[in-house]
Amino acid sequence: MQSLSKTSxxxxxxxxxxxxxxxxxxxxxxxxxxxxxxxxxxxxxxxxGAIVAGADVTxxxxxxxxxxxxxxxxxxxxxxxxxxxxxxxxxATSAGFKTSSVAVLVTTAETxxxxxxxxxxxxxxxxxxxxIATALNPEETRVQTTLSAEExxxxxxxxxxxxxxxxxxxxxxxxxxxSPTNGYGSSIFxxxxxxxxxxxxxxxxxxxxxxxxxxxxxxxQQGAALLLPxxxxxxxVALQTQTYSVENGTAASLQVAFTTKSGANALHGTVxxxxxxxxxxxxxxxxxxxxxxxHQYILDxxxxxxxxxxxxxxxxxxxxxxxxxxxLSISRIPMGHEVCVTPLQMTMAMSAIANGGxxxxxxxxxxxxxxxxxxxxxxxxx
Numbered sequence: 284m285q286s287l288s289k290t291s292x293x294x295x296x297x298x299x300x301x302x303x304x305x306x307x308x309x310x311x312x313x314x315x316x317x318x319x320x321x322x323x324x325x326x327x328x329x330x331x332g333a334i335v336a337g338a339d340v341t342x343x344x345x346x347x348x349x350x351x352x353x354x355x356x357x358x359x360x361x362x363x364x365x366x367x368x369x370x371x372x373x374x375a376t377s378a379g380f381k382t383s384s385v386a387v388l389v390t391t392a393e394t395x396x397x398x399x400x401x402x403x404x405x406x407x408x409x410x411x412x413x414x415i416a417t418a419l420n421p422e423e424t425r426v427q428t429t430l431s432a433e434e435x436x437x438x439x440x441x442x443x444x445x446x447x448x449x450x451x452x453x454x455x456x457x458x459x460x461x462s463p464t465n466g467y468g469s470s471i472f473x474x475x476x477x478x479x480x481x482x483x484x485x486x487x488x489x490x491x492x493x494x495x496x497x498x499x500x501x502x503x504q505q506g507a508a509l510l511l512p513x514x515x516x517x518x519x520v521a522l523q524t525q526t527y528s529v530e531n532g533t534a535a536s537l538q539v540a541f542t543t544k545s546g547a548n549a550l551h552g553t554v555x556x557x558x559x560x561x562x563x564x565x566x567x568x569x570x571x572x573x574x575x576x577x578h579q580y581i582l583d584x585x586x587x588x589x590x591x592x593x594x595x596x597x598x599x600x601x602x603x604x605x606x607x608x609x610x611l612s613i614s615r616i617p618m619g620h621e622v623c624v625t626p627l628q629m630t631m632a633m634s635a636i637a638n639g640g641x642x643x644x645x646x647x648x649x650x651x652x653x654x655x656x657x658x659x660x661x662x663x664x665x
Contacts, residue, residue: 319542320496320530321389324362325397327355327375334359335401338377345370345386346547368393368519368542375399390429391521391542392496427523428452432544435514443514446478449539452522454482477507482524482537491534494541498531506536518544562618569617577613578605584632585642586624592645600624 327338340361342351346369355361355375368391376382380401389395428451430438440447449455457480481487488506492499501507523538531538569577581587587602601623603612615621627645635642651660 319365319367320392320540321366321368322362322364322394323366323371323373323387323389323397324360324394325373325399326359327361327377327399327401328359329380329401329403335375335377335380338375338380338401340399341374342366343372343374345372346549348548366395367545369545373397373399375401377401380404391519392427392493392523392540393429393521427521427525429519429521432518435517435520440514445511445514445517445520445541446476446480448520449478449480449522449537452482452524452537454524455480455522455537457481457487476509476511477504480537483535485536487536489534489536491531491536491538492541493531493539495543496540512541512543516541516543518542565617566614569613574605574608574613577616578608581616581622583642584635586622586628586632590627590631590645592627593647597627598625600628 323342327335327340329335334355336355336357336359338355338359338361340353340355342353342363344350344367351363353361353363366389368389371387371389372384373387374382374384381404383399383401385397385399387395387397430448430451435445435448438448450458457478476492477487478490479487481490486506490500490506492508492511494510494512499509499511501509519542521538521540521542523540572580581602587600589597589599603621608616612621631642631645649662650658652658
């Protein structure tokens with residue numbers, strides 16, 4: 284192997300540049316792991332209010348079973364930093380006292396105060412006292428709105444665009460135009476995402492976006508995010524407008540901190556779908572099926588004829604006979620051209636998919652009645 288000292292200056296410079304690039308890449312790879320800015324802290328004292336120094340404090344993650352250990356200082360104070368959001372139990376114990384535990388929910392980028400009170404134990408007594416942390420958190424001074432994955436799932440987000448969540452924060456002004464290039468209609472790496480929201484009288488160029496506490500802002504366009512998670516990736520989101528953490532003090536308008544979903548010991552998951560229309564894809568499917576099969580499937584789903592529901596002037600829609608198709612029909616009809624269907628026909632066809640391929644004739648229902656004649660539900664005429 285040739286030593287660097289015997290290498291030509293030009294080649295040596297290239298080797299040094301490659302070495303520096305590799306070191307930087309390795310450094311990024313080892314330090315850019317998921318990190319969190321939530322903290323749990325508090326004071327351990329006895330029933331008289333006297334501090335308990337040197338007490339053992341354990342932070343137990345209920346979902347994963349992972350424990351973190353600490354001891355109280357001479358002031359009785361303890362702190363756990365870089366805590367992931369989730370359900371925890373703070374357990375404190377000290378010689379001569381009963382073990383005491385406090386259940387607490389930690390949210391994204393929150394400093395959660397949990398004070399623990401220890402009771403004096405009798406001889407040969409080991410008792411666990413379980414309490415729940417109060418909703419009022421005096422350790423937290425930021426103005427923020429925190430949403431869980433369950434709350435996000437229930438919100439009617441246009442196109443599942445998570446930028447719409449920003450509007451739920453008090454003090455936020457502006458609007459976000461609904462666009463097919465946001466949300467599930469685009470890649471999360473499509474960038475850049477620049478919501479039209481801001482706070483504190485500043486423009487959206489002062490906004491900050493974080494994913495698992497890592498900034499994802501565009502270095503070239505202030506206030507824009509290079510990537511945003513889709514709704515199903517989010518475990519929690521904290522929307523902050525005041526009294527930010529010191530490390531994020533460069534953005535004085537709006538700060539959006541996403542925490543992605545993480546694993547737990549229990550088996551869990553979610554299922555979601557999105558509808559994306561592709562004319563090219565539809566045309567290719569129609570060509571693969573062939574004219575005869577495509578036409579027959581259209582008829583089998585109930586298009587081109589009346590459903591039979593007792594409504595006056597029901598339209599059969601428009602489905603041309605196969606003999607009237609042109610050479611372009613095989614690629615145009617799958618796109619929705621050359622046909623006309625009613626909302627009732629479309630509902631019946633979609634119901635057939637839900638019914639395992641069985642096409643059900645729609646009916647008008649005035650009431651739901653049991654065999655004994657009792658009415659379960661009555662539907663009034665509109």
